[in-house]
Amino acid sequence: MTGLADLSTPLMMGILLGGLYTLIALGLSLVFGVMKLINVAHGDLVILASYFGYTALTVLGIDPVLSLVVGIPLLFVIGLGIQRFLLNRAFRISMEAPLIIAFGISLIIQNFAQIVWTPMSRGLTTSYALESFRVGALHVPLVYLLDFIAALVVMLFLREFLRRTYLGKAINAASQDERAAKLMGINTTRVYMFTFAIAMAFAAIAGVFLGLTFPFVPTSGVSFLIIAFGVVILGGLGSIVGTFVGGMVFGLAQTFGGYFFGVTAQLLVAYVMVLVILGIRPQGIFGR
Amino acid sequence: MRVTIPRLRALIPVAAVIIVLAVLPVVGAPPAWLLYLFLFFIYLAMANMWNLLCGYSGLISLCQPAFLGLAAYTLVLLSWIGVPLYQGIIAGAIVAAAFAMLISIPVFRLRGIYFAIGTLVVPEALKFVFLLWRPVGGPIVGGGAGYVLKGAAGFSTTEVYWLALAIGIASIFLMRLILRSKLGLGLAAIRDNDGTAASSGVDVFKLKLYSFVIGAVVTGIAGTAFYISQEYIEPISAFNIRWTMTLILATVIGGIRTEEGPILGTAIVVFLHFLLARYAGISLIIQGIILVGIMLLAPQGIIGSIRKTRTYRSLLRLATGQ
Numbered sequence: 001m002t003g004l005a006d007l008s009t010p011l012m013m014g015i016l017l018g019g020l021y022t023l024i025a026l027g028l029s030l031v032f033g034v035m036k037l038i039n040v041a042h043g044d045l046v047i048l049a050s051y052f053g054y055t056a057l058t059v060l061g062i063d064p065v066l067s068l069v070v071g072i073p074l075l076f077v078i079g080l081g082i083q084r085f086l087l088n089r090a091f092r093i094s095m096e097a098p099l100i101i102a103f104g105i106s107l108i109i110q111n112f113a114q115i116v117w118t119p120m121s122r123g124l125t126t127s128y129a130l131e132s133f134r135v136g137a138l139h140v141p142l143v144y145l146l147d148f149i150a151a152l153v154v155m156l157f158l159r160e161f162l163r164r165t166y167l168g169k170a171i172n173a174a175s176q177d178e179r180a181a182k183l184m185g186i187n188t189t190r191v192y193m194f195t196f197a198i199a200m201a202f203a204a205i206a207g208v209f210l211g212l213t214f215p216f217v218p219t220s221g222v223s224f225l226i227i228a229f230g231v232v233i234l235g236g237l238g239s240i241v242g243t244f245v246g247g248m249v250f251g252l253a254q255t256f257g258g259y260f261f262g263v264t265a266q267l268l269v270a271y272v273m274v275l276v277i278l279g280i281r282p283q284g285i286f287g288r
Numbered sequence: 289m290r291v292t293i294p295r296l297r298a299l300i301p302v303a304a305v306i307i308v309l310a311v312l313p314v315v316g317a318p319p320a321w322l323l324y325l326f327l328f329f330i331y332l333a334m335a336n337m338w339n340l341l342c343g344y345s346g347l348i349s350l351c352q353p354a355f356l357g358l359a360a361y362t363l364v365l366l367s368w369i370g371v372p373l374y375q376g377i378i379a380g381a382i383v384a385a386a387f388a389m390l391i392s393i394p395v396f397r398l399r400g401i402y403f404a405i406g407t408l409v410v411p412e413a414l415k416f417v418f419l420l421w422r423p424v425g426g427p428i429v430g431g432g433a434g435y436v437l438k439g440a441a442g443f444s445t446t447e448v449y450w451l452a453l454a455i456g457i458a459s460i461f462l463m464r465l466i467l468r469s470k471l472g473l474g475l476a477a478i479r480d481n482d483g484t485a486a487s488s489g490v491d492v493f494k495l496k497l498y499s500f501v502i503g504a505v506v507t508g509i510a511g512t513a514f515y516i517s518q519e520y521i522e523p524i525s526a527f528n529i530r531w532t533m534t535l536i537l538a539t540v541i542g543g544i545r546t547e548e549g550p551i552l553g554t555a556i557v558v559f560l561h562f563l564l565a566r567y568a569g570i571s572l573i574i575q576g577i578i579l580v581g582i583m584l585l586a587p588q589g590i591i592g593s594i595r596k597t598r599t600y601r602s603l604l605r606l607a608t609g610q
Contacts, residue, residue, distance in 0.1 A: 040408075086580060089584055093583070093584075099348065099404065103579065104538060106576075107575060107582075108577060112573060163366075182389060222362075229409060230409060259551070263414070265420055274409055275391075275409060275410070278406055279393055279394035279397065282394075
């Protein structure tokens with residue numbers, strides 16, 4: 001029985017960690033699915049949100065999850081601005097222009113964070129950050145469970161939003177066929193603006209939960225961006241369920257990799273698995 | 289022979305510039321200048337290769353750090369078992385080429401933007417490999433602590449400078465050669481429309497693989513030259529995404545899909561790098577703003593925009609005598 005209990009720890013942790021990765025990857029997946037843009041600044045925007053949570057916690061003493069009441073609208077507006085003034089114009093130029101502009105935005109945010117918050121490692125240390133609870137013989141950190149719940153809530157919200165609201169249906173239409181959507185009277189420029197802003201709102205949520213789970217530095221954005229990319233391509237680009245499954249697979253690969261090959265090898269195992277799966281199924285597990 | 293003589297005459301100013309650049313360390317140019325020029329040649333070779341991949345072959349490759357890091361690691365590790373540096377450079381180039389072929393199996397099945405994402409994962413995975421793997425030396429060296437290059441003392445600063453000069457100049461000529469060869473024509477056809485190119489008998493996969501491997505080899509050699517001058521390597525800086533950013537910046541500022549673009553772009557990037565060196569954090573913010581600004585205002589880069597102006601066209605008409 002001890003062997004089984006040993007394996008259940010990485011299993012449980014992998015699934016819960018997968019929740020956090022899904023949360024980070026959802027915004028990336030949404031922007032990709034609708035606008036066909038790889039937003040390489042996504043990781044840095046997530047970390048920017050972590051820093052907002054950090055400032056709220058240390059300066060104002062507000063719980064980071066509560067601070068999202070301000071954080072989500074703030075990143076929503078930043079997203080609207082980026083799409084309206086930078087990316088929207090870039091789409092008209094060429095295919096690689098938005099990608100390169102996103103690279104530029106990533107550089108700017110990273111170094112802005114470095115100047116404002118210094119390169120020191122920070123974390124959102126709340127009263128409940130170190131608490132854990134028991135499930136049978138397992139100790140599960142509370143924040144991991146919160147990550148998973150947040151991922152489920154955001155995913156359900158996105159699903160219902162895309163199905164039930166006019167804007168959601170318009171986003172769906174624009175992602176399937178931009179020209180046809182335009183002919184049906186959908187203002188795709190506006191749809192893109194709101195898509196990017198919604199993705200940024202998700203980044204705000206992901207940033208806070210990331211900060212609760214892991215310590216972060218201004219350059220952490222890149223590592224989480226690459227993890228999020230792994231998750232998104234594993235699941236197939238632009239599919240919500242796919243992103244969730246991709247998050248689980250990546251989280252499990254990481255924790256089982258850590259279990260069998262040691263902690264330093266855990267991400268390596270996950271990356272190699274991404275490349276192997278891409279070699280077999282280039283469109284991802286759920287891609288069409 | 290009638291064709292070759294005017295061609296040779298056109299090469300005279302180029303040869304003069306190369307000779308002046310080559311004798312600079314001998315006649316006692318300030319070391320700071322040599323450092324600028326050294327970095328310029330290294331970045332130039334890499335930017336030229338990125339231009340070949342992204343501008344001419346339609347491969348948005350974000351895994352260039354993998355090639356330069358692997359080649360440099362090969363050189364440093366071989367130096368620990370007593371292999372001379374020149375042989376180490378060649379071995380590094382071979383390893384980079386072999387790795388490019390290996391990695392092409394998964395990533396060449398991806399298209400366009402998917403290719404970019406797939407390649408982005410590669411350097412990150414390699415970083416973890418070299419954080420774990422300690423092939424030579426005891427347990428205190430290697431991994432995150434990195435390796436010191438052994439036998440670097442036999443290599444003077446001047447020799448490293450010449451090596452970089454040779455690589456930089458060679459990359460320019462290589463680009464000219466490739467673009468005027470059958471490979472270049474095929475690549476242009478693929479870039480414009482790969483379906484049509486394939487149906488006209490162009491082997492799309494093979495040509496893309498060729499340019500990918502050529503890009504890997506030259507980037508790898510430039511990487512070894514860089515790390516010979518550093519005399520020290522560790523995984524986090526070797527496989528850093530910042531390399532990719534520098535290459536994109538240099539190519540885009542100068543003008544992607546132009547031969548002169550990377551030359552001008554690299555000069556500007558190196559100049560900015562040293563001009564803003566005193567303001568560490570702000571320097572990169574300014575570079576980011578320049579990148580975004582150039583992309584929005586002059587998406588073809590400086591060279592591309594100059595070509596569009598009327599003055600350039602009338603000058604060109606004068607020069608060609610039409």
